[in-house]
Amino acid sequence: MYKLQKGDKVAVLAPCGQIGEIGKIQYALEYLKSLGFEPVLGKNVFNTYRYMAGTDEERASDVNQAFADKQIKAIFCVRAAAGGTRILPYIDYNTAKLNPKPLIGFCDNAALQIALYQKSGIISYNGFVMTYDFKDKHLDSQIKSDLEKLLLGETFSIKSGETLQRGITEGKLICCNLSVLTKLAGTPYFPDLSGKILLIEDVHEKIYKIDLMLQQLKQQPNFKQLNGIILGQFTDSDCDEEDGHLDDCFNDFLQGINIPVIKNFNFGHTVSRRVLPQGAEVRLNSDDALLDILQY
Helix, strand or coil, rough: CCCCCCCCCEEEECCEEEECCHHHHHHHHHHHHEEEEEEEECCCCCCCCEEECCCCCHHHHHHHHHHCCCCCCEEEEECCCCHHHHHHHHCCHHHHHHHCCCEEEECCCCHHHHHHHHHHHCCECCCCHHHHHHHCCCCCHHHHHHHHHHHCCCCEECCEEEEEEECCEEEEEEEEEEHHHHHCCCCCCCCCCCEEEEEEECCEEEEEHHHHHHHHHHCCCCHCCCCEEEEEEEECECCCCHHCHHHHHHHHHHCCCCCCEEEECCCCCCCCCEEEEECCEEECCCCCCCCCCCCC
C-alpha cells in the first residue's frame, strides 16, 4: 500500500485540458492543504494550446518531472476534458517505474493512468479531478471519503450496482471511460485484459455509439480472458427510436461471455461517485453486487 503523510509534496498538473488560471483550482488547492499536503504547481499547468494545457511536449514534461522528483509523493490532475492520449509517446515510463507514485484523475486522465500501469506498473486513483469535483466549491462526501482512504493506503468494500451475470472472481482492476479506452485500441498503451476486472462508463454518447464501442472492445486482444466486467454509469446517453436502449447494448455485448457482470455501479460522470485504485487487486462478487479492494 502506498501511504501519504502530512507534509508531503504533491504535484498539481494539467496533462489534458487547459484551465488557464489558478482561480479554477483554488478550492481544490485549499482542500489539499487541509489534508496536510504541500501542492507544487507544474511549470506548464496554466499553458494553453488549442483545447489543451500546452503542447504535448510541455504537458508530458510536467508529468516526467513529477515522477523524477523524489520529493513529490503523488500527482493530482487539474482537469480531464481531452488530449491525454496525445502525450503518451512522450512519457518516460522507466523513470516512473523507478519512482512509483499515484496519479489521481478521472475521465481522459485514465488514458495516462492505464499507460502508466501497462508500461510501469503504476497504481493510480481514478475518480477525482480538481476542477470538475470542485465546480460547486465543495467536494462530494463519497468522493472525499474514498479519496482520503486511498491516500492513506486503506482497503475498503463497495456495495453498488445490479447483478447481470452471477459469480465471484478476483483480478486486477482496470477502470476507464469507454470512449477513452477505445482510443487506446491498436496502440502500445492498451491494457492487457488477461485476468482483469474491467469497469467502463461514459457520458454524452449516443446509444448506437456506445453499442459500437462495446463491440470494438469485445474484439480487442485477450478480451476473452477477462475475469469480470463492471458497467458503471452511462449518463446523458441519447438515442433515436431505432437505436434501442442501453440494456440492448449490454445484452448484445455479453453474448457468449460467461463471467461475473454487474451494471449501474456508482462510477461515472455523476456528482457523487466512487474513487478506485487503477491496477489494484480486487474481488468482484456479482451475486451481491460487491467490490472488495484487496491490495494496491
